[in-house]
Amino acid sequence: AIVVESLAVGGQAGTSSRIENYMGFPTGISGADLVWRGEVQAMKFGTRFLVPCRVESLDKDGDEFVAVVDDGRKVRSKAVIIATGVQYRRLPLDRLEDFEGAGIYYAATESEARYCRDSEAVVIGGGNSAGQAAMYLSRSAKHVHVLIRGTTLASSMSEYLSSRLFADPKITVHFESQVTELNGTDSLESVTWHNKGTDQSTTIDCTSLFVKVGAAPNTAWLSDLAKLDERGFVLTGESAGAQDAYATSCPGLFAVGDVRAASVKRVASSVGEGAVVVSQVWNYINQA
Numbered sequence: 001a002i003v004v005e006s007l008a009v010g011g012q013a014g015t016s017s018r019i020e021n022y023m024g025f026p027t028g029i030s031g032a033d034l035v036w037r038g039e040v041q042a043m044k045f046g047t048r049f050l051v052p053c054r055v056e057s058l059d060k061d062g063d064e065f066v067a068v069v070d071d072g073r074k075v076r077s078k079a080v081i082i083a084t085g086v087q088y089r090r091l092p093l094d095r096l097e098d099f100e101g102a103g104i105y106y107a108a109t110e111s112e113a114r115y116c117r118d119s120e121a122v123v124i125g126g127g128n129s130a131g132q133a134a135m136y137l138s139r140s141a142k143h144v145h146v147l148i149r150g151t152t153l154a155s156s157m158s159e160y161l162s163s164r165l166f167a168d169p170k171i172t173v174h175f176e177s178q179v180t181e182l183n184g185t186d187s188l189e190s191v192t193w194h195n196k197g198t199d200q201s202t203t204i205d206c207t208s209l210f211v212k213v214g215a216a217p218n219t220a221w222l223s224d225l226a227k228l229d230e231r232g233f234v235l236t237g238e239s240a241g242a243q244d245a246y247a248t249s250c251p252g253l254f255a256v257g258d259v260r261a262a263s264v265k266r267v268a269s270s271v272g273e274g275a276v277v278v279s280q281v282w283n284y285i286n287q288a
Contacts, residue, residue, distance in 0.1 A: 004067065010032070011084075063078065078285050085257055099187065135161070143172065146165065147179065
């Protein structure tokens with residue numbers, strides 16, 4: 001088994017500041033720690049890793065798949081599991097690219113949290129990842145401002161998490177609010193947002209802005225081998241005309257985790273899908 005990973009093993013899960021709903025860790029565990037344990041465990045069973053390597057394209061050559069990675073090498077396999085997850089959505093803001101990595105971050109781990117120590121931080125997003133980031137950052141930041149476009153968190157964030165946000169004196173949730181300006185020279189220095197409900201704008205000195213507004217599937221490299229839904233997620237099972245739950249429309253090609261259409265988007269479910277799909281791959285290889 002070979003795992004090809006473009007950045008670091010674990011993907012989006014590895015950048016989560018705290019995972020509290022994974023079985024066996026009642027007090028929670030950082031995403032980095034969880035995926036490190038998984039990597040070591042996989043290596044124990046003989047898995048090899050190509051990191052960092054990005055698959056540029058995937059094609060079929062007879063009964064084999066040929067994956068071309070960004071350094072020109074080709075990897076051949078009788079079966080492929082797509083677990084490429086999603087990539088963070090970017091906001092249409094002026095100077096966003098100027099400050100990425102210099103004040104604007106898409107992960108909220110220990111590495112990023114040190115940049116907002118004893119200063120104000122802004123988190124954009126109303127999902128669980130945004131709530132987890134705010135809770136984690138509140139331990140080091142002077143204050144955390146969470147900006148929500150809507151008027152409620154009920155439909156986007158788990159109740160246990162939203163209740164903790166509202167109870168934390170170091171966190172303020174701003175509804176109907178969107179960032180309008182990013183200011184600074186070489187790095188982010190201040191952020192301005194507009195509140196639609198009050199029709200007022202607020203500017204604060206801020207060196208750390210965390211963007212948690214969802215993600216899009218990483219499927220551009222698939223070369224039309226598998227059927228996708230209207231949003232670009234990989235169709236599997238009956239929706240793809242396949243018999244196995246995680247099989248795609250292309251025999252020998254399987255998909256699990258966040259990249260799969262109708263997936264639950266949780267670490268536990270992705271791990272479970274990965275465990276199940278291996279038996280489907282094994283059956284396919286032995287029948288081929």
